[in-house]
Amino acid sequence: MWRLTNVFKEALRPRLAKLYGQQQVDRLLERIALVAGRYNYLEERCSFDSPCWDEHSCILITYGDMLHKPDEPGLVTLERFAGDFLEGIVTVIHILPFFPSSSDDGFSVVDYRQVDPALGTWGDVECLGLKFRLMFDLVLNHVSSKSKWFDDFRGAVAPAREYFIEVPPGVDLSQVVRPRALPLLTSVTTVKGEKQVWTTFSDDQIDLDFANPDVMLEMMDILLGYINRGAAIIRLDAIAYLWKEIGTPCINHPYTHEVVKLFRDVVENVTPGALLLTETNLPHKENVSYFGAGDEAHIVYQFSLAPLLVHAIQAGTARYLTRWAQSLSPPPPGCTFLNFTASHDGIGVRPLEGLLTQEEIDDLAESVRQCGGYVSSRTGENGKEQPYELNITYFDAMQDVAGSDDLEWQVLRFFCSQIIMLGMRGIPAIYFHSLTGGRNDRKGVDETGMKRSVNRGRWKDEGLRKLLADPASLSATIFNKYTELLRIRAKMAAFHPDALQVVLEADDGLFVFRRLPVGGSPLFCVHNVTGQQQPLNMQALMKESQARYFKDHISEKEYPAEMLVEPYQCLWLEKLS
The missing domain is CATH 2.60.40.1180 (Golgi alpha-mannosidase II)
Structure with missing residues (x-):
């Protein structure tokens, strides 16, 4: 039975005092004890016999409904496919948000504590967890405008009426760093009249106010509930934008780091062995700041790697990749990098700031357009739109726009990028489409109006199985080569993340x-x-x-x-x- 020890209390006191004031600390400690005591946790997940990571570690990134089979929930289909093809090859499955949502393919969460019935049940999630470690997303910066919390805000119902950030007219928000070229504020009708609320990402994704300790405690409860449901890794989505303070850039706020430290303290004391991963699609120095002094995230994405690899292959030079890789400092003890090339999102461009010139970044964006992809923009400090994200499947980003259009040549270029990623220090993470040779889904972009849909297509389970059974198909070529590389890699101690x-x-x-x-x-x-x-x-x-x-x-x-x-x-x- 877990209990709040005096040592743990004293560790939390300065964090809570910094965030919410000294007078709140005792009350918050009592509430944290209640939150943490609700669940029955597994024994420590990492030990000498079962390390948190080693050379076998490999993460698959996938949607819960990446595979479709008629009249079957997506998580059931995924579990069967993973058991048939991936057991013993990948060790962790990152199921992208599988909760009821209203937009952004799951990242506009309506209910954090339920599984979307179209995908399955908590039992289906737990069944997948019998064969693989699991990673869940904690989408903590924002919630769906269709959520009960936001309904309660509009109806002035406690406690959620205080969960969101209202901004009075005329407030100067010019310093706020924007990830997208969309309005920062959204006007909504409430029982108290028209209100302007903070919406960093879209008008359907309403930012939560972490200056309210009730919000922090709600998210802490959800985090611990996910670990109780089998999550070995919790991905803190869009964490860099968490804490808002008017008159600041509202990105990488010191209190955001303090919240991550608080969650780290709670996880390590309540559920030892569960890991926190921060998602911060930013320039490298800002990104790795979420290691803290080894007291924040256990794992941080290598966001600069993906665009640097596309540049290296398209430009035919490793100069910039080498210079960046030589500058990397080892992670703090007990921490590691997550290396990836593709994910459900596009390829971030901000991580190239300071590594390539603006002209080189623009040339890279143009090469992606020539490969059938798209370029998403953000508003820069000068008020002009700048490339923010390259939207394309990673395989199609490897087309040779300056020479051969031979598919075998493209496969060579693709695996060059993947083998570099697999060899670098850290844990490799592979998006489902990279493992199966997914191509640009331009039809999906037309249907949704979202550029990110180009990399979010779904497979028919029967169709993919037929392709994998045909050695001449592109999917089989990619899948067989990739899984063989992973088998080789897993036998080599040199690829331990700490080597x-x-x-x-x-x-x-x-x-x-x-x-x-x-x-x-x-x-x-x-x-x-x-x-x-x-x-x-x-x-x-x-x-x-x-x-x-x-x-x-x-x-x-x-x-x-x-x-x-x-x-x-x-x-x-x-x-x-």
């Missing part, structure tokens, strides 16, 4: 880094990001070693120290002699 990473100086066409496991031999990860052969001299690269031959664990071939790396070829090299 050291050193990025080496190589010619601009090559991206090379070394992974060094504790007590093991180094592995050299070599990637040609160009369409031409690139010379490689491993002895010159290594300097301290005179090894003459190397084994490539991807191809199982042996190579001499001096070799030619083929176009888009990737090598996981280990010294032989």
Whole structure:
């Protein structure tokens, strides 16, 4: 039976006092004890025998209804498909929001505590959790305009009448950083007249007021309830925009960091082994600030990696990728990165700020348009619209707009990007469409009017199974190659998320880094990001070693120290002699 210890109380006191004032602390501690005591938690989830992450760790990102089978809930279909094809290959399944919602494919939540009946039940979620660890989204910045909370706000019903942010007319909000080129405020009719409420993302997604401790406690209860339902990782969606203070940019507010620290304290004391992941699609320095001093997120996305890889392949140079990767500091102890190239969202452009020039970013956006994708914009500080997100499937982003339109060539380019991601320090996360060769869904964009729909198409279960059974199909080609890479990777201690990473100086066409496991031999990860052969001299690269031959664990071939790396070829090299 969990209980609030004196040590835990003293740890929470300064956080609560900072956020809500000293006079509130004792009352809030009592309420936190009540919230945390509602559930029966699993035993500690991470231990020496069952680590939070290792070289086997791999996350699948998917919607609950990514697969459709007539007259069957999506979660049931997903569980069967994952059991048939992915057990032993991925360890965690990130089910994108599976709650009743009104827009944004689940990210406008109507009821946080229910499963959308069209997707299934909590029992279906728990069934999936018998074979895989699970990741849930906590969409805590905003709630649906169709939610009961917002209905109560409009009707002035306690307590939700105080859950949202009203802004009087004439308030200067010019400093607020905007993620999208949409109005910041939305006018709504209430029993007390017309009100303007804060809507960072859309007029259907109403921002919650975390300056009200009732809101914080509601979200803490939901977070712990998700862990009680089997979530091993909680993704804190859009966390950077959480705390609003008029006269500030309202992004990365110090109190936002304090809320993350508070949730971390609660999770580590109440449900040890559950992990927090922050979603902050921002420039790298801001993004990694959510590690704190090892006291905030356990896991932080590598948001700069995805657009840098598209740039490297499209521009045929690893110069910027290398420079960025060399600048990375190791995560604090007990923390790690989440590496990914694609997700349900587009490819963020803000993480390129300070890494590429604006002209290079604009060129990258144009290459995505030429590949059949779209570009979403935001309003910059100068009042002009700037690229914010590239909307395209990652496979289609690998088209060669300057040369060959051969599909096999595109597959080579795609796997070059994926192998780089799989090799880098951290946990890899793979979007369902990247695993199955999903293509741009332009029809979906036409139907929804949303550019993000290009990367959110759904598969027919029977149709996908037929494609995977046909070795000549693109889906089978991608899936079989990808799953084989994951099997190889899982056998190599060098890919433990905590294994050291050193990025080496190589010619601009090559991206090379070394992974060094504790007590093991180094592995050299070599990637040609160009369409031409690139010379490689491993002895010159290594300097301290005179090894003459190397084994490539991807191809199982042996190579001499001096070799030619083929176009888009990737090598996981280990010294032989």
